Amino acid sequence: MSVTQQAAPAVTTPPAPPVSQKDGRTNQRSLGRRVLARPEVGALIAAIGVYVFFFAAAPAFRETSALATVLYQASVMGIMALPVALLMIGGEFDLSAGVAVTTSALTAAILSFQLSMNVWTGVIVALIVSLAVGAFNGWLLIKTGLPSFLVTLGSFLILQGANLAVTKIFTGNVASDSIADMDGFDQAKKVFASEFSIGDVNFKITIVYWLVFAAIATWLLLRTKFGNWIFAVGGSKDSARAVGVPVNFTKIALFMGVGAGAWFVGMHLLFSFNTVQSGEGVGNEFLYIIAAVIGGCLLTGGYGSAIGPVIGAFIFGMVSQGIVYANWNPDWFKAFLGVMLLVAALVNLWVRRQATRR
Numbered sequence: 628m629s630v631t632q633q634a635a636p637a638v639t640t641p642p643a644p645p646v647s648q649k650d651g652r653t654n655q656r657s658l659g660r661r662v663l664a665r666p667e668v669g670a671l672i673a674a675i676g677v678y679v680f681f682f683a684a685a686p687a688f689r690e691t692s693a694l695a696t697v698l699y700q701a702s703v704m705g706i707m708a709l710p711v712a713l714l715m716i717g718g719e720f721d722l723s724a725g726v727a728v729t730t731s732a733l734t735a736a737i738l739s740f741q742l743s744m745n746v747w748t749g750v751i752v753a754l755i756v757s758l759a760v761g762a763f764n765g766w767l768l769i770k771t772g773l774p775s776f777l778v779t780l781g782s783f784l785i786l787q788g789a790n791l792a793v794t795k796i797f798t799g800n801v802a803s804d805s806i807a808d809m810d811g812f813d814q815a816k817k818v819f820a821s822e823f824s825i826g827d828v829n830f831k832i833t834i835v836y837w838l839v840f841a842a843i844a845t846w847l848l849l850r851t852k853f854g855n856w857i858f859a860v861g862g863s864k865d866s867a868r869a870v871g872v873p874v875n876f877t878k879i880a881l882f883m884g885v886g887a888g889a890w891f892v893g894m895h896l897l898f899s900f901n902t903v904q905s906g907e908g909v910g911n912e913f914l915y916i917i918a919a920v921i922g923g924c925l926l927t928g929g930y931g932s933a934i935g936p937v938i939g940a941f942i943f944g945m946v947s948q949g950i951v952y953a954n955w956n957p958d959w960f961k962a963f964l965g966v967m968l969l970v971a972a973l974v975n976l977w978v979r980r981q982a983t984r985r
Contacts, residue, residue, distance in 0.1 A: 666923030667935035669974040673921065673967065674938050674945070681949035688952040691828045697944040698830065702837035704918055705940030707892050707911075709844050710884040712919035712936040716848075717881045718861035718928030719775040721764065723782035724885050725911030730786050731757045731893030732903040733794055736803035746811040754890045760786070761886025765879030787909060794905035807901040819891075820898040833895055837937070844933035857881065861928030917964065918943055921971040942967060 681688045707724060714721055721727075731753045739749035760782065768778045791801065798804055806812055821832045848854035856877045859867035868874045897903055920926065921942055922935025946967060950960055 666930060666932045667938055668923075669977070670922045670935050670938040670942070670971060673971045673974055674942050677942055677945050677949070677967065681945060681953065685949055685953035688949055691826070693948065693952060695828050695830050697941075697948045698834045699944075700947050701940040701944030702831065702833040703892060703895065704914060704943050705837045705937055706833065706840060707885075707888045708915045708918035708922070708936040708940050709840055709933060710881070710888040711912075711915040712922060712924050712931055712933065713844060713848070713857060714881045714885055715916070715919050715924045715926070716861045716928060716931040717857045717878060718864065719768065719878060719881065720779060720916065721761075721882065721885045722776065722779040722912050723760070723764065723786055724779075724889060724915055725908040725913075726783055726786040726790060727757060727760055727886065727889035727908070728893045728896065728911065729790050729903060729905065729908035730760065731890045732897040733790055733803055733905060735894065736806055736897055736903055737794065737797050739806050739809055740804045741797055743809075746806055746809050746815050749806075750815060750894060753893065754887070757886040757890035757893070758883050759886075760889075761883035762879055765882035768882075769875050769878060783912070790905040790908075801905045803903045803905070805901045806897075812898070812901075815894070816898040818898075819894040836891070837940075841933055841937045848933055853877070853880075858929055861930070863929075914943065914964075917968050921968060939971075942971070 687693055707728065711721060711724055734756050735746065735749035735753035737749075738744065738752055739746045742748075764775075764779055764782055767773070768775050771778070794801060794803060819832075822829045823832065823835075824830070848857065856867070856872045859870070859872045860874050860877050864874050893903075896907075918939035919931070919936045920939070922931070922937070922939035924931030924935060943964070946963055947960060950957055950963065
């Protein structure tokens with residue numbers, strides 16, 4: 628009698644999943660590190676500190692009307708700081724930005740008044756002139772290869788002298804004639820210099836434009852091909868050109884963006900005060916750059932955001948008005964602003980080091 632032995636079915640064990648090997652290159656940074664990597668984080672920390680300081684030091688600073696004044700000061704500065712910041716991310720400077728605002732306003736005022744034309748004609752011509760100045764700066768930069776510091780310093784001197792000389796030729800003094808009673812003035816004032824109320828407090832329309840422009844600039848930087856071009860040419864224009872980025876077009880467009888910003892702010896000033904002083908704007912170019920640097924833009928280009936200059940301009944507004952509300956000597960304003968610039972630069976440096984530390 629034979630016994631048939633049947634083998635038990637083999638039990639197969641599924642292979643163990645491979646153990647993922649992680650090293651310093653593949654480890655994902657923590658949420659805190661990713662937040663610290665944002666260019667505007669240092670400016671936000673500084674803005675909170677400045678706000679708390681003046682909130683405690685100046686009781687009048689706590690009023691809603693004070694906030695409206697601070698936001699207005701910040702908006703006028705911030706509208707220009709945005710295109711200046713984009714230009715800095717692209718690796719260039721524009722020292723003519725301050726006087727370019729005055730050039731735009733004078734062009735619209737003098738043309739409208741001397742030719743007895745509708746003010747909208749002057750507004751359009753001023754836009755063309757502002758864009759042409761920006762295009763000229765970009766074109767000269769590309770053709771000569773000179774640093775933008777020198778190119779725009781020359782433009783600054785040319786515009787400053789032309790503002791004063793041309794105004795004296797047509798008006799006989801250093802200010803443009805009032806255009807308050809000319810056709811189209813009321814409509815243009817509603818567009819560029821109107822107000823709106825929230826409760827019992829009046830806010831300037833520039834605040835709305837400022838935030839809208841900031842949103843557009845953020846979208847442009849983060850969601851468009853042109854935004855990639857800006858970062859690329861700011862990081863290394865030779866490398867950017869090697870991968871097909873239109874470096875010349877990008878730089879000229881950025882300079883024209885500064886011209887467009889100068890036009891808008893110039894129109895606001897013109898239709899707010901009806902007349903323009905030809906010597907205004909000198910020194911404002913440094914304030915625009917300061918707002919961008921406080922906001923996290925590097926002087927070497929290739930790094931920054933559009934939100935950062937918004938916060939930097941807000942710090943400027945808080946400082947300029949906070950000193951007044953605290954009843955301090957306004958002569959200390961520039962000194963305080965300089966301290967804020969250095970502190971913000973150090974905070975930004977610390978934040979970047981914390982973000983990149985492993």
